[in-house]
Amino acid sequence: MLYTDCSSIKATxxxxxxxxxxxxxxxxxxxxxxxxxxxxxxxxRAKIVKTTIYKAKKQGKTLCGWED
Structure with a gap:
């Protein structure tokens, strides 16, 4: 989808x-x-997946304890 107006894109x-x-x-x-x-x-042991922080939080994930 091509956006011509940036205001139509949600920050998330x-x-x-x-x-x-x-x-x-x-x-x-x-x-x-x-x-x-x-x-x-x-x-x-599973696949490591690249995603957005928004999607990760939406799945109920929290920040790793090694990184806070």
């Missing part, structure tokens, strides 16, 4: 580098991480 829909986080795609994953190399992701 905009993907910028600071809004990108990583989550473990397992059914038990509860945290999001700012870096793909976070030690909190070292135990992830």
């Amino acid at each position: 829909e905009v993907e910028t580098d600071k809004n990108i986080v990583y989550i473990c795609a397992s059914k038990n994953g509860k945290r999001y991480h700012f870096t793909k190399n976070c030690r909190g992701l070292s135990n992830c």
Whole structure:
């Protein structure tokens, strides 16, 4: 979809580098991480997925304890 008017874009829909986080795609994953190399992701046996912080929070994920 091409936006001609920036006011029609919700701030939560905009993907910028600071809004990108990583989550473990397992059914038990509860945290999001700012870096793909976070030690909190070292135990992830499923796929590590790049997403927005908005989507991660919407899924009920919270910030990794190693990163706060």
